[in-house]
Amino acid sequence: MINRRKFLVKSATALAITFVVPSIISNKAHAKKPLAEKVSDKQSWGIHIDTSKCIDGCTACVDACNEENGLTGFGRPETDSQWIRKVTVKSNTTDKITTMPLMCQHCENPPCCDVCPTGASFKRIDGIVMVNQHTCIGCRYCMMACPFKARSFVHETLTQQNTNAPRGKGCVESCNLCVNRIDHGSETTACEDACNNLGHSAITFGDLNDKNSKISLAMNSNNPRRLRNDLNLDQKVFYSNI
Amino acid sequence: MAGILGVEAHDGNPHVSPGKSKADSQEACVEPTDLMRKEHYMFLLHQRDETVIDGVRTKQHSLANCVDCHVSYDNQGKAIPINAEGQFCQECHVKTATNITCFSCHAAEPRYPKHKNITSSSVKEINELANNITYDK
Numbered sequence: 137m138i139n140r141r142k143f144l145v146k147s148a149t150a151l152a153i154t155f156v157v158p159s160i161i162s163n164k165a166h167a168k169k170p171l172a173e174k175v176s177d178k179q180s181w182g183i184h185i186d187t188s189k190c191i192d193g194c195t196a197c198v199d200a201c202n203e204e205n206g207l208t209g210f211g212r213p214e215t216d217s218q219w220i221r222k223v224t225v226k227s228n229t230t231d232k233i234t235t236m237p238l239m240c241q242h243c244e245n246p247p248c249c250d251v252c253p254t255g256a257s258f259k260r261i262d263g264i265v266m267v268n269q270h271t272c273i274g275c276r277y278c279m280m281a282c283p284f285k286a287r288s289f290v291h292e293t294l295t296q297q298n299t300n301a302p303r304g305k306g307c308v309e310s311c312n313l314c315v316n317r318i319d320h321g322s323e324t325t326a327c328e329d330a331c332n333n334l335g336h337s338a339i340t341f342g343d344l345n346d347k348n349s350k351i352s353l354a355m356n357s358n359n360p361r362r363l364r365n366d367l368n369l370d371q372k373v374f375y376s377n378i
Numbered sequence: 379m380a381g382i383l384g385v386e387a388h389d390g391n392p393h394v395s396p397g398k399s400k401a402d403s404q405e406a407c408v409e410p411t412d413l414m415r416k417e418h419y420m421f422l423l424h425q426r427d428e429t430v431i432d433g434v435r436t437k438q439h440s441l442a443n444c445v446d447c448h449v450s451y452d453n454q455g456k457a458i459p460i461n462a463e464g465q466f467c468q469e470c471h472v473k474t475a476t477n478i479t480c481f482s483c484h485a486a487e488p489r490y491p492k493h494k495n496i497t498s499s500s501v502k503e504i505n506e507l508a509n510n511i512t513y514d515k
Contacts, residue, residue, distance in 0.1 A: 175433035260433065268430050269483060297485045299442045304483030319433045 168321035179262045181313050182344040182372035183325070184354045187236040189338035195222055197237050197339060200330030204314060206298035217288035217303075219311040220327055225378070234378050237327065237339070240265055240286040240311040241363065244370030248278035248287065257308070263344075263372050266312040274306040283364055286310050313341070344372065399466065401447045408438045418444075422480075441480060446488045459486035 342351030360374035
């Protein structure tokens with residue numbers, strides 16, 4: 137004879153075995169994509185930035201990005217490439233001052249891709265917005281369309297590029313969420329590593345589709361929001377405590 | 379594989395470019411040598427779209443791997459850009475009067491030592507190659 141209590145306990149155990157255990161195992165199993173496999177919409181990469189942990193005057197993320205992607209300046213701040221930069225904003229209503237890194241926001245509906253005449257500006261299926269420099273003609277429409285001024289144009293002939301970040305004169309470029317690293321199985325971007333190394337941990341990169349990923353956990357507890365939500369671009373970069 | 383097809387690496391001839399590359403010590407390229415001579419750009423063209431758009435990162439037809447293997451080293455062990463005068467890519471392209479545009483954006487030297495894919499054994503191998511070469515310039 138089975139009473140109500142035993143029935144409930146057994147049902148709950150069966151449910152846990154059916155749903156919870158496989159999800160834990162499968163999380164470990166699909167951690168790394170084989171190199172030959174195409175990327176898919178199973179992942180949706182994003183970044184969460186907790187501005188309360190971002191330190192005024194610190195440029196570790198910017199330096200790390202420059203290093204990772206071989207962005208060397210020509211002493212011309214107006215035109216030198218910037219994939220990520222530090223900005224300081226002040227609230228009109230509360231006078232609260234916030235400092236934070238700003239980079240390509242990896243919109244779900246990216247205006248840069250809408251205006252690109254060759255399709256070089258595109259959104260990869262896993263959500264990364266990037267420039268296919270093989271087909272970019274350097275018209276810079278995307279730079280004008282981007283509300284976040286996230287893109288840069290290479291004005292000068294370059295040498296000594298990094299193998300993992302091809303870039304050259306006449307093309308537009310921007311943050312690509314360290315796509316080379318991610319495709320090779322890395323779980324962090326260069327900016328996140330740099331921020332963590334200094335103990336600030338303001339930047340969290342990860343898979344927004346995975347409810348147990350570090351970004352999802354950071355998002356749950358921090359009440360994140362998008363910049364310029366009124367534009368309905370559905371960015372994948374979120375900010376907390378602005 | 380090279381033995382079965384009867385294909386000698388580089389038709390039995392080492393590179394004629396100054397310096398010495400890892401490719402000189404290999405049995406065969408990633409495809410038969412004849413095919414690579416005529417069609418290497420097709421492999422690269424196909425791979426580039428798969429890599430940029432679909433995130434496929436296989437090494438067989440990757441330009442970075444071409445450079446890693448075919449780049450020559452001077453006798454200080456320093457890599458010579460593969461598009462420099464007389465080097466592997468440049469030599470044929472000058473002969474055939476065809477511009478190479480790859481290296482206006484892509485690195486013409488092998489992966490930086492900081493790159494994770496460079497292992498201590500491959501550095502050792504490259505250093506050994508570099509020690510055994512003479513490069514007059």
